[in-house]
Amino acid sequence: MQDRTSFDYIIIGNGLAGLQLALELSKDPFFKSYTIGLIDPSLKDTNDKTWSFWEQGAGKWDSIVEKIWHSATFESPNVSLKIPLQNYRYKTIRSIEFYNYAKAQLLDCPNISFIVDTVETIETGSTTQVIGQKQNYSATHIFDSRVPDKFYAPNFQHTLIHQHFKGWIIETDSPSFNPEAFTMMDYRFQYKDSTSFIYVLPFSETKALVEYTFFTPFTVETAVYEDAIKRYLLEEHNMAHFRIIETEVGTIPMTDFPFWKFHTKNITKIGTGGGWVKGSSGYSFKHTEKNVAKLLANIKAGKRPSYNLFKKKFKFYDKIFLKVLHDENEKGVWIFERFYSKNTIRTMFRFLDEETSFSEDLAIMKSLFSMAFIKAFFKVLFKF
Structure with missing residues (x-):
């Protein structure tokens, strides 16, 4: 199956959207006879991000969830809140656990092929061709998670807020965190007059992800994040010494850019490239799950996959x-x-x-x- 170059469906990008879509296609008997190619330049064998989300009660991803919280805190110079989540649970998943889970499920599917290649472009004509650096591939329909080139155009006419962050997973020698409640936002460590805050996921009394996050039109130097995290740990936890065991850095576009305009008859944009990241929050995990379900329902109903995805x-x-x-x-x-x-x-x-x-x-x-x-x-x- 690894030598196949012609498919019913090609999924470009083995990230959150691509792998969730592949998993649901593999489970649905309707698609059992469809051939599916997943193309990505990476083997997805490292932990490159953390996804967090809320839901009520047990969920389909609980077997790979790193930690579940039942309450949250919010802090600012004017407000201090303890927020019981009631029937909701806040859950976090390490990306490597998700990648390993997805690959373990999909590698057993005879109609699915993993392809390590970099996609350069897509050409449409009598057939739809994916032009890769190593070779070319064809498909009846393509699900493309790449962000459209026009998003980066200098004449960008849409509002863009960068959700940018740097975080450390740290360990301490003595109990320092309350593992029962995560910190949604702590604005007491703002950078100048900006929307910037500390976010904390305490995995245990001695281990936590401590992240400094911005929702801003601008970005900052690395030292800004690190200085804020150090100040938070010192002032809130009297912690001058700790071990950094992992680092997480990222930028998520929060935007009203019309990604959905780039769908065509044979190409459906998905993930970040399809506008699946919620513009006002940057959350994507549960939105991806919902959108994948809609895609499959649309296909089985004879509609375009992208039909009525957004409200x-x-x-x-x-x-x-x-x-x-x-x-x-x-x-x-x-x-x-x-x-x-x-x-x-x-x-x-x-x-x-x-x-x-x-x-x-x-x-x-x-x-x-x-x-x-x-x-x-x-x-x-x-x-x-």
């Missing part, structure tokens, strides 16, 4: 939020203070999961009502 009202809400952060980035701490202190955990998570009714949306809007949002609303409405 327009939530795209509009994301546009407003991103406009506020872009134009008045210092408002971020106030926004999240209000969001977490004025709403129930159920309403907040349902809103971020794009499952709320309009009455629930109004409750969220009321909690965030301000001149900044009014101005952003009209700028977005009239494309100012």
